[in-house]
Amino acid sequence: MNKPLKILQVQLYERNSCVLADEIIRALPDSYEVTNAFLCGEPRAQDRDEKGARTVCFGFPDAWFKGLRLRVLWRLYRFSKQEGFDMVVAHRYKPMSLFLQLNRWLKFKRLVGVQHGIGDLDRGHRKREVRRLLQKNCYVVAVSRAVREYLLNAGAGLDENNCIQIDNAIDIAAAERMQLDREEARRQLQLPADGFLFGTIGRLVPVKGHIHLLDAFAQLKDEFPQASVAIIGEGQCREELEAAIARLGLEGRVFLPGAKPQALRYVRAFDVFVMPSLSEGLPLALLEGMSGHLPVIGSNIPSLLPILEDCGGGVFSSGQPDELAQRLREILLLPGQQLREQGERCYRYLCSAHSIEDYHRNYRELLALPE
CATH class of the missing domain: 3.40.50.2000 (Glycogen Phosphorylase B;)
Structure with a gap:
């Protein structure tokens, strides 16, 4: 029997959780095991959603995200290594940036960064970081045509092959x-x-x-x-x-x-x-x-x-x-x-x-x- 594929979905704060992140889980076949991770904030009362996805809240203090973020990277490395995730979906720039770093050592089958707005790649050091860390297994999803046009023109190494438009949606x-x-x-x-x-x-x-x-x-x-x-x-x-x-x-x-x-x-x-x-x-x-x-x-x-x-x-x-x-x-x-x-x-x-x-x-x- 084949081992189920394991997916980690990462967001920064639960209070700012993307509504459509849950829809990504609903899109997946039952053969996938999904863990929802929130890097900051307190855990929810429930630890499973209606599709059985596990929820993990790390509770990292905001101060840990300054500078090299070594404590955050080390904790996430140990967790991801132990769990053996096959794929990662990281929402917004900070989670995506962390897992672009970790991808160098953990080499996920697929790393997807979802960008929800315009402006996250305005800073020069962010452009350089994305250019340096993008690998063949990395894709960036833009939630609209405008966001994709911004990303393609940001000078961060994104192109027609690794920057994909998946429009936000509603049921x-x-x-x-x-x-x-x-x-x-x-x-x-x-x-x-x-x-x-x-x-x-x-x-x-x-x-x-x-x-x-x-x-x-x-x-x-x-x-x-x-x-x-x-x-x-x-x-x-x-x-x-x-x-x-x-x-x-x-x-x-x-x-x-x-x-x-x-x-x-x-x-x-x-x-x-x-x-x-x-x-x-x-x-x-x-x-x-x-x-x-x-x-x-x-x-x-x-x-x-x-x-x-x-x-x-x-x-x-x-x-x-x-x-x-x-x-x-x-x-x-x-x-x-x-x-x-x-x-x-x-x-x-x-x-x-x-x-x-x-x-x-x-x-x-x-x-x-x-x-």
Whole structure:
């Protein structure tokens, strides 16, 4: 009987765990044994997920990641050597960097680094490290076209053969089953039952650009009295946003329902999903908006622009509320049938480019590449 292949999946913090890391596990046949490792933080109460993957939390202090990181490397070397992992999937730069080092001695069958955003290879020493440590068994996955273009142009030795694009994805069928209908979603969020609603989901932090959405909407509020805005989320900018709502005369027109568990349930409360972010990797919230058959509007940051162009969404220059106001106005002037057609076009794009089935298949193929 063949020994099952053993895979180690590594992330830095459990609190920042990539949602799609679990989907990589679900993509694998039962013949794989998976260990989920978190380098920092405290262990979870459970040590097995629904597919039987073991969880290990090392609890390394942040200070150990400075300089040569010898204590971290030694502990990970001993653990990996003892466990005899065949393959490693390391999310984001720091875990990938550590296992590029360890790969020199442990020589995994496959080492996959998953890069979720733009900027991790801006530093010269990181470029040199990746160039020096990349071997034939190493691959870097980019979660979007924009991230792949960044990686290929970063000067880190990545090329068409070792830098692979696997778009982030969602389980579209599961998302649709979860979503409340428009009336119930608005009732639970305590939003107006009638009228046109722009909406978004995300933490209330500066990088999400919510203040620009308020500034843009303030330009339209008198022209379109039937329109309103809802931002589902919580965070440090709540007071700033509440002050802006008062300053701009948006009381009763802009709503901050707070953070909601499984916020995807409420996406059909919106008529249009808006993503005014100043920076993102590939925000799953935008894909979740599309799963609700909604038209989408977003900023032209590198991670959003290719998606918006491909799905036919509205685009405005990041941080420019005047341009965003124009996109909002164009949507409000559309007849209902055209608005619905835009939403269906976004949904068809989502199914063709970001399905969880394709995501699973791409990872299975990547981890089965020939030697």
